[in-house]
Amino acid sequence: MKILLKKLFGFSLLFYITISFSQSSIKGKVINENGVAIVATKIINPQNIIIHTSNADGFFTLDKEGIYTFQKKGYQSKTFELTTNRFYTIQLLNDAQELDEIIVSANHIPQKLKKAVAAISLISSKDIVRSNNTDFAPILNRTPGVFMQNGALNTNRITIRGIGARNLFGTSKIRAYFKDIPLTNGSGETILEDFELATIGNFEIIKGAASSTYGAGLGGVIHLNPKNGSFNEFSLQPEFSVGSFGLFKSILSANYGTEKSSFKAVYSDTYSDGFRENNQYDRKTFTINTNHFLAEKDELSFLISYVDLKAFIPSSINEETYRNNPQSAAFTWGEARGFEDSQKGIFGVSWKHLYNDNIKQVTSVFTSFRDNYEPRPFNILEENTLAFGIRSRLLGNHNFLNKPFKWTLGAEVFNDIYKSKTFANLYQNFPDETGSVQGDNLSDFKENRRYYNVFAEANYDFTANTTLSIGLNFNQTSYVLKDRFAISETNPDQSGNFSFQHIVSPKFGLSHLFSENISAFTSVSHGFSPISLEETLLPDGQINTNLEPETGWNFEIGTRAHFFNNRLFFNASIYRLNIENLLVSRRTAADQFIGINAGKTQHDGLEMELLYKCVENEKVAVDIVTNYTLNNFVFKEFIDDENDFSGNDLTGVPSSIFNFGIDFNFSGGCYGNINYQYVGSMPITDANSLYSDAYRLTNLKVGYLFQFLKDIKVNVFFGVNNLFDEVYASQILINASSFGGNAPRYFYPGNPINYFTGINFNYLF
Numbered sequence: 106m107k108i109l110l111k112k113l114f115g116f117s118l119l120f121y122i123t124i125s126f127s128q129s130s131i132k133g134k135v136i137n138e139n140g141v142a143i144v145a146t147k148i149i150n151p152q153n154i155i156i157h158t159s160n161a162d163g164f165f166t167l168d169k170e171g172i173y174t175f176q177k178k179g180y181q182s183k184t185f186e187l188t189t190n191r192f193y194t195i196q197l198l199n200d201a202q203e204l205d206e207i208i209v210s211a212n213h214i215p216q217k218l219k220k221a222v223a224a225i226s227l228i229s230s231k232d233i234v235r236s237n238n239t240d241f242a243p244i245l246n247r248t249p250g251v252f253m254q255n256g257a258l259n260t261n262r263i264t265i266r267g268i269g270a271r272n273l274f275g276t277s278k279i280r281a282y283f284k285d286i287p288l289t290n291g292s293g294e295t296i297l298e299d300f301e302l303a304t305i306g307n308f309e310i311i312k313g314a315a316s317s318t319y320g321a322g323l324g325g326v327i328h329l330n331p332k333n334g335s336f337n338e339f340s341l342q343p344e345f346s347v348g349s350f351g352l353f354k355s356i357l358s359a360n361y362g363t364e365k366s367s368f369k370a371v372y373s374d375t376y377s378d379g380f381r382e383n384n385q386y387d388r389k390t391f392t393i394n395t396n397h398f399l400a401e402k403d404e405l406s407f408l409i410s411y412v413d414l415k416a417f418i419p420s421s422i423n424e425e426t427y428r429n430n431p432q433s434a435a436f437t438w439g440e441a442r443g444f445e446d447s448q449k450g451i452f453g454v455s456w457k458h459l460y461n462d463n464i465k466q467v468t469s470v471f472t473s474f475r476d477n478y479e480p481r482p483f484n485i486l487e488e489n490t491l492a493f494g495i496r497s498r499l500l501g502n503h504n505f506l507n508k509p510f511k512w513t514l515g516a517e518v519f520n521d522i523y524k525s526k527t528f529a530n531l532y533q534n535f536p537d538e539t540g541s542v543q544g545d546n547l548s549d550f551k552e553n554r555r556y557y558n559v560f561a562e563a564n565y566d567f568t569a570n571t572t573l574s575i576g577l578n579f580n581q582t583s584y585v586l587k588d589r590f591a592i593s594e595t596n597p598d599q600s601g602n603f604s605f606q607h608i609v610s611p612k613f614g615l616s617h618l619f620s621e622n623i624s625a626f627t628s629v630s631h632g633f634s635p636i637s638l639e640e641t642l643l644p645d646g647q648i649n650t651n652l653e654p655e656t657g658w659n660f661e662i663g664t665r666a667h668f669f670n671n672r673l674f675f676n677a678s679i680y681r682l683n684i685e686n687l688l689v690s691r692r693t694a695a696d697q698f699i700g701i702n703a704g705k706t707q708h709d710g711l712e713m714e715l716l717y718k719c720v721e722n723e724k725v726a727v728d729i730v731t732n733y734t735l736n737n738f739v740f741k742e743f744i745d746d747e748n749d750f751s752g753n754d755l756t757g758v759p760s761s762i763f764n765f766g767i768d769f770n771f772s773g774g775c776y777g778n779i780n781y782q783y784v785g786s787m788p789i790t791d792a793n794s795l796y797s798d799a800y801r802l803t804n805l806k807v808g809y810l811f812q813f814l815k816d817i818k819v820n821v822f823f824g825v826n827n828l829f830d831e832v833y834a835s836q837i838l839i840n841a842s843s844f845g846g847n848a849p850r851y852f853y854p855g856n857p858i859n860y861f862t863g864i865n866f867n868y869l870f
Contacts, residue, residue, distance in 0.1 A: 222614025268324030291554025314632020317576030346863025442540030
C-alpha cells in the first residue's frame with residue numbers, strides 16, 4: 106500500500122510539474138535607448154506571423170519559448186531566443202532613417218516629435234560621433250538656435266536664442282540635466298563641457314521658455330541622456346586617438362547585461378597641450394550607469410560620474426595680439442600660470458514604480474560636489490560646492506470624454522552649499538617662482554542656495570489629430586550669505602539673506618496633424634532666470650534687494666514635415682521672446698562686477714532644418730543635413746548709467762548661422778562626413794562700435810569599420826578640423842574694459858587647421 110501511495114504521489118508530482126511548465130510563460134518589457142517603454146511593438150515568430158504586441162507600458166507575455174523578432178517602426182528590429190519562466194528586457198535602438206517616428210521625452214510625457222508643441226532639437230548618438238570625441242562645440246553648433254563659443258576646452262559659453270550671451274564667463278540662464286540630475290547650480294550656472302562625450306547617448310534640447318517641468322528657464326533646457334548599457338550582452342570597447350597640439354585620448358567602455366540588469370562603465374583620459382600658451386588640458390573621468398528591472402512594476406537605476414580636471418587658462422587677448430600672435434596667452438595669465446584644478450562628482454538613484462496601467466511614479470534622489478582651486482592674476486580662488494536634492498513626479502495616462510489625456514505632476518527640491526575663499530596672488534613679488542604664489546586671505550564666504558519647483562503639465566488629444574498642452578511651474582529661490590572674513594572698514598560684513606518672490610510660469614501649446622506627413626504647432630510660454638548672489642552684492646557690502654529676476658514671454662509657431670517616403674524631413678519655427686528686467690553686469694574694478702536691471706530685449710528669430718536621404722541602396726547611403734538660424738535680437742530698452750543703447754543689436758550673438766553637411770556610408774565599411782558652417786558677425790560692445798568678423802569653418806572625418814576575427818569590430822578614423830585654416834574668434838568677451846593703459850582683451854582665437862586620428866575596438870564576448 107505504501108509503495109502504491111509513493112508511486113501515486115510521484116506520478117502526481119510529475120504531473121503537476123509537467124502541467125506547471127506547460128502553463129509557464131515568458132514575460133518582458135520593450136524599451137528604447139533612454140529606458141522609455143515602446144508601445145505596440147510587434148512580436149513576430151519564425152513563420153513571420155505577428156503573435157503579440159507590447160502594451161501601453163511596453164510589457165508583453167508569450168505562451169511558449171522560441172525565436173522571436175521584435176519590430177517597431179522607428180526602431181531597428183532585433184531577434185532573440187526566449188525561454189520560459191524568465192523576464193526579459195528588450196532594448197531597441199532608434200532607427201535614424203525613421204525621423205517621423207522619433208519619440209521625445211524631454212517634457213516627461215513621451216510623445217512623437219511631430220506632435221510636440223515646443224521647438225525640440227535632437228542630437229543622436231550618430232550626431233555625437235560625427236566630429237572628434239573631445240569637443241562639445243561642433244556638436245551643439247549644428248543645432249539651429251543653439252550656439253556654443255569655446256575659448257578653450259574648459260572655457261565655454263552656451264546660448265539658446267541669444268539667452269546667456271551677456272554672461273561674461275561660462276553658461277547661465279539655461280538649465281541642464283544629466284538624466285534627472287540637475288547640472289545647473291544654485292546660481293543658475295551650468296558646466297557641460299567637463300563630461301565625457303562617450304558617456305552621452307543623446308541630447309534633447311527644448312528651446313525657449315517652453316518647459317514648465319524643468320524650472321521654466323529663459324533660454325531653454327539641455328537634457329543629456331546617458332548611454333545606457335545593453336541587456337543580454339557582455340562587451341569591452343577600448344578607443345585611442347591622437348591629434349594636433351599634443352592631443353592624446355584613451356577611452357575604455359565596459360558593458361555587462363543580463364535579462365533584467367545592465368551595467369555601463371566608461372573611463373576616459375584626455376590630454377592636450379593646446380594651441381596657445383598656458384593652454385594645457387588634463388582630464389580624467391569615470392562614469393557608471395546601471396539599470397535594473399526588479400519586477401514588472403519596479404525599475405531602479407544608478408548614475409555615478411567623477412571628473413578630475415586640471416586645465417590652464419590662456420584667457421582673452423587684445424585685437425593686435427589676436428591678429429598677429431594668436432597663440433599667445435594674455436600676459437598676466439601667462440606670468441601667473443593661471444589654471445583651474447577641479448574635482449567633481451554626481452550620484453543619483455532613480456526609482457520607477459507602476460501603480461497600475463494608468464499611473465506611474467518616477468523619483469530621483471541626487472547629490473553632487475565640486476572642489477576647485479583657481480590661481481588668477483588678480484587673486485587665487487578656492488571654492489567648494491556640495492549639492493543635494495530630490496525630484497519626483499507622477500505620470501498619468503487616462504481617457505477624458507473618450508479622448509487620450511496624459512499628465513505629469515511633480516516637484517523638485519534643490520539645495521547647495523557653496524564656500525569660497527580668495528587669497529592674494531604674489532607671483533609678481535617672486536620672479537624666481539614659476540606661476541602663482543598664494544598670499545594672505547582676502548575673503549571667506551559661505552552661501553546656502555536653495556530652490557523648489559512644483560510643476561504640472563498635461564496633453565489632451567481632443568481630436569485624433571489635435572493636441573492641447575498646458576503647463577504650469579511654481580518656483581521659489583532664496584540665498585543665505587555668511588561673510589566669515591575678519592570685518593574692517595575696508596571689508597564690511599556682507600552677510601545677509603535674499604529671497605525672490607514666488608514666480609508662476611504658465612505654458613500653452615497646440616499641435617495639429619494636417620496629414621500623416623505634415624504637422625504644425627504653436628505655443629505661448631513664460632520663463633525666468635534667477636539672479637546669482639554675487640550679482641546682488643553692492644560695493645559697500647550690502648545686498649541689493651531691489652533687483653528683479655529676468656522674466657520673459659516666448660511666442661512661437663512652427664511646422665514639421667516629411668516627404669518622399671520619409672526620405673526628406675523638414676522643420677521650421679519663428680518666434681518672439683520678450684525679456685524684461687534685463688540684468689547687466691557692470692564692472693566696478695578689475696575683478697568686481699555688480700548687477701543692475703537696465704531694460705528690455707526683444708529676440709525675433711527664424712530656425713529651419715532639412716535632412717534628406719538623397720541616396721539609399723544596398724551599396725551606398727548619402728544623407729544631406731542643413732539648417733539655418735536667423736537672429737534679430739535688439740535692446741528694446743537699455744539705459745546703463747548715462748548711456749542709452751536702446752535699439753542696438755544684442756551683444757555676443759551672431760546675426761546668422763548656416764550649417765551644411767554630407768554623410769556617406771558604403772557597404773564595404775567606409776564612411777565619412779564633411780560639414781561646413783558659416784557664423785555671422787557679432788556685436789562686441791553694447792554701443793555696437795565694434796563687431797567680430799564673420800567666419801567659415803569646414804570639418805572632415807572619414808573612417809573604416811570592419812569585422813576582425815569573429816567577435817571584434819574595428820573602427821579606424823581620421824579627421825581634419827578647420828580644413829581651410831580660417832582665422833576666427835571662437836569666443837568673445839563682450840564690453841571688455843581696459844586697465845593700466847592696456848587695450849581691451851575681447852578675443853579668444855580659434856584653433857587653426859588641426860588633425861585627429863584614432864582606432865576603436867568593440868569586443869563582444
